[in-house]
Amino acid sequence: MxxxxxxxxxxxxxxxxxxxxxxxxxxxxxxxxxxxxxxxxxxxxxxxxxxxxxxxxxxxxxxxxxxxxxxxxxxxxxxxxxxxxxxxxxxxxxxxxxxxxxxxxxxxxxxxxxxxxxxxxxxxxxxxxxxxxxxxxxxxxxxxxxxxxxxxxxxxxxxxxxxxxxxxxxxxxxxxxxxxxxxxxxxxxxxxxxxxxxxxxxxxxxxxxxDVMRWKYAKLVSNLANAVEAICGSGAGVEEQTLIARARAEAVAVLDKAGIERVPADEEQALRKGRVSFGPNDGSRGGGSSWQDLRRGNGSIEVDYLTGEIVLLGRLHDVPTPVNETLQRVANEFARERRAPGSMTGAELTTLIDG
Structure with a gap:
């Protein structure tokens, strides 16, 4: 091959x-x-x-x-x-x-x-x-x-x-x-x-x-942290962690309503535990894939197929997804305007979501 x-x-x-x-x-x-x-x-x-x-x-x-x-x-x-x-x-x-x-x-x-x-x-x-x-x-x-x-x-x-x-x-x-x-x-x-x-x-x-898609849907839920990291930076504090948890809770509600199965978190984590793990942080990885999209400043970001997937399913199954909707909108604005990753605080992002 x-x-x-x-x-x-x-x-x-x-x-x-x-x-x-x-x-x-x-x-x-x-x-x-x-x-x-x-x-x-x-x-x-x-x-x-x-x-x-x-x-x-x-x-x-x-x-x-x-x-x-x-x-x-x-x-x-x-x-x-x-x-x-x-x-x-x-x-x-x-x-x-x-x-x-x-x-x-x-x-x-x-x-x-x-x-x-x-x-x-x-x-x-x-x-x-x-x-x-x-x-x-x-x-x-x-x-x-x-x-x-x-x-x-x-x-x-x-x-x-x-x-x-x-x-x-x-x-x-x-x-x-x-x-x-x-x-x-x-x-x-x-x-x-x-x-x-x-x-x-x-x-x-x-x-x-x-059943590879069950694994990919489990990974999708994990990837909802990407938009928060891209917008607020890679050093997630309490507010950012709260937003990530809220985005994932919306996803669980949406996937359950849609009847979409995913691998349980403990099974997914068991695959990687002790085998796929970070070493000492030497600063060489500033952030994940969406953070890197913004860092390269090429005007594009993958958010429509991560948080946007939850938004789509929410609309199809009549489940509100205000956190993911806002994350999708703001991350796309960052990409179009070529804003640096981490240039909005968790508090500011929370205010946009909750009004």
Whole structure:
């Protein structure tokens, strides 16, 4: 298998870098300054076990790579960018390929063509290639299934930071992260078993889940802290913690009313306890994914598919969600106005919610 990482940011870069370190065939997909840095200098992956300078093939889009039937696409862009990415990749032709060089035979050209030569084909990526949604939220799988036949969900617990082009830092030990994977909407197959084995070889906890969306809905509830952290900063005080608890309570009410099952918190926490954990805080991770969206100042944030998912379900099932509605609105305002993360206090945000 060759892993094509669509979106080599914090999550995609960490997964791709670790797979590469484990000897797997990887191509990173990036844009702009990040693409240029990866092309010219390689990926600098900092982990709890050291700094790794990695030369990994990188491309700037689907037109720059030849896909073959042994490719696996890992979608790691934020959900707000998923539709455009999927549309760009779905119609790409997929060729058959001659046997590849042995792993460890040296880097192949940065064009991303890989150590194989196409010998014919006719199918498209959407028809034949497995696509893994390695994202927060629960919407990307539905977006993907409209376009791709073989969709897999991944519940991502992988604390990582991407603020400087070409540089990714992960923060967990002894495992880099927990990546539960399964077929979407449910089930498992030989492909996902092979993917999980490859991820396990790359220092990830990677259990196969026949009910992967139950895990992703549990993660969604946890991710409701992201908007509060982005708006108020990463050093959550009592007021911020209270807002997070209120947002999660709304989510529980909404999900219960909608009849949506999720893994109990104790079961989810048991997976990571003692295995995916932060070390001493050296200040290298200022905040989570939404905080990093604002810190990079690119005008986009994933809030519509986190707190916004709870707002949507609340409206569908007639459950009030005033905390999540306000978090969604304010976080989007921060992104559009390119306001710095943490530039509103918890007290000010509470006043906006309660009037």
């Amino acid at each position: 060759r892993y094509v990482i669509i979106g080599a940011g914090a999550i995609g870069g960490a997964i791709g870098g670790r797979l590469h370190l484990a000897g797997h065939d990887v191509v990173l997909v990036a844009r702009g300054a990040h693409y240029a840095a990866l092309r010219d200098k390689g990926l600098r992956l900092t982990t709890r076990d050291g700094v790794h300078e990695l030369t990994i093939p990188v491309v700037d889009g689907p037109e720059s790579i030849e896909l073959t039937h042994d490719d696996v696409l890992i979608l790691a862009v934020k959900t707000q960018a998923a539709t455009a990415a999927l549309d760009a990749w779905a119609a790409r032709p997929v060729s058959k390929a001659e046997p590849r060089r042995a792993v460890g035979a040296g880097p192949h050209p940065a064009s991303g063509a890989g150590p194989r030569r196409a010998v014919g084909g006719g199918a498209t990526a959407a028809e034949v290639l497995p696509l893994i949604c390695a994202q927060n939220g629960v919407e990307s799988e539905r977006i993907a299934l409209r376009r791709f036949r073989r969709v897999y969900g991944m519940c991502v617990w992988l604390p990582a930071t991407f603020l400087v082009p070409g540089e990714i830092t992960t923060h967990s030990a002894p495992y880099t992260g927990a990546l539960s994977v399964g077929r979407y909407p449910s089930g498992a197959d030989e492909t996902v078993e092979r993917i999980a084995a490859d991820l396990a070889s790359a220092n990830f906890l990677a259990p196969v889940r026949t």
